[in-house]
Amino acid sequence: MSQLQALQAPQQLTLALSKGRIFEETLPLLRAAGIEITEDPETSRKLILTTNDPLVRVIIIRASDVPTYVQYGAADFGVAGKDVLLEHGGEGLYQPIDLNIARCRMSVAVPAGFDYASAVRHGARLRVATKYLLTARNHFAAKGVHVDLIKLYGSMELGPLVGLSDAIVDMVSTGSTLRANNLVEVEHIMDISARLVVNQAALKMKRGRLQPILDAIEQATRTTA
Ligand code: PRT
Ligand code: MG
Numbered sequence: 208m209s210q211l212q213a214l215q216a217p218q219q220l221t222l223a224l225s226k227g228r229i230f231e232e233t234l235p236l237l238r239a240a241g242i243e244i245t246e247d248p249e250t251s252r253k254l255i256l257t258t259n260d261p262l263v264r265v266i267i268i269r270a271s272d273v274p275t276y277v278q279y280g281a282a283d284f285g286v287a288g289k290d291v292l293l294e295h296g297g298e299g300l301y302q303p304i305d306l307n308i309a310r311c312r313m314s315v316a317v318p319a320g321f322d323y324a325s326a327v328r329h330g331a332r333l334r335v336a337t338k339y340l341l342t343a344r345n346h347f348a349a350k351g352v353h354v355d356l357i358k359l360y361g362s363m364e365l366g367p368l369v370g371l372s373d374a375i376v377d378m379v380s381t382g383s384t385l386r387a388n389n390l391v392e393v394e395h396i397m398d399i400s401a402r403l404v405v406n407q408a409a410l411k412m413k414r415g416r417l418q419p420i421l422d423a424i425e426q427a428t429r430t431t432a
């Protein structure tokens with residue numbers, strides 16, 4: 208394809224989403240941009256979903272893989288939590304919109320009887336289990352708390368219950384998972400919400416097609432906030 212043909216060809220867009228809350232909460236924002244996903248990822252095993260717009264498709268991937276697909280241009284844009292973006296680093300990504308969805312907070316939690324404040328005051332070295340190594344390392348370094356971080360991929364809440372760690376760093380939304388496991392929040396690290404991320408090259412090359420979608424989503428985010 209010549210450069211001129213490439214410029215004139217209709218521009219296919221690929222959007223990266225993860226199943227579950229990100230997918231569910233992104234749907235109304237897409238609808239506001241005139242995009243309806245015509246398949247349900249919960250019942251379909253397909254990894255590429257069609258939409259009412261033949262030039263827009265949606266890929267369904269793990270939440271933590273969304274920044275990677277967008278970074279390399281395998282997806283033009285995607286939706287990912289701030290937690291995931293901080294761990295990824297954001298290289299090659301343009302982050303234009305805080306969608307204000309999938310909201311939660313990142314916190315430090317410990318078993319109910321554990322005196323975290325006193326342990327910290329006495330300079331104890333704490334073992335902390337988390338999926339969020341970078342963010343946790345920055346948090347404890349800024350506070351001067353000595354920690355050994357243990358990388359987990361899920362169910363962080365189990366760590367302190369079986370003696371793997373003294374504390375965890377995880378996402379909290381209603382707090383019911385912590386309560387059910389006899390853990391208490393002792394530090395609020397940051398508020399988390401999902402962001403729309405765009406591949407930097409796609410933003411330049413496909414601006415004509417992308418910008419109206421980004422504008423409609425941004426508008427919808429403001430009216431539903
Ligand atoms: O599940 P998977 O391992 O594939 O990846 P993931 O857990 O990263 O994906 P997903 O879909 O569960 O979460 C996607 C994004 O949603 C996260 O990156 C966060 O930005 C955001 N989010 C919002 C949450 C929560 N709320 C949340 N409550 N992510 C995880 N949780 C988990 C938390 O880890 C804990 O186990 O829910 C539990 C706590 O919930 P409460 O309501 O009991 O406090
Ligand atoms: Mg999950």
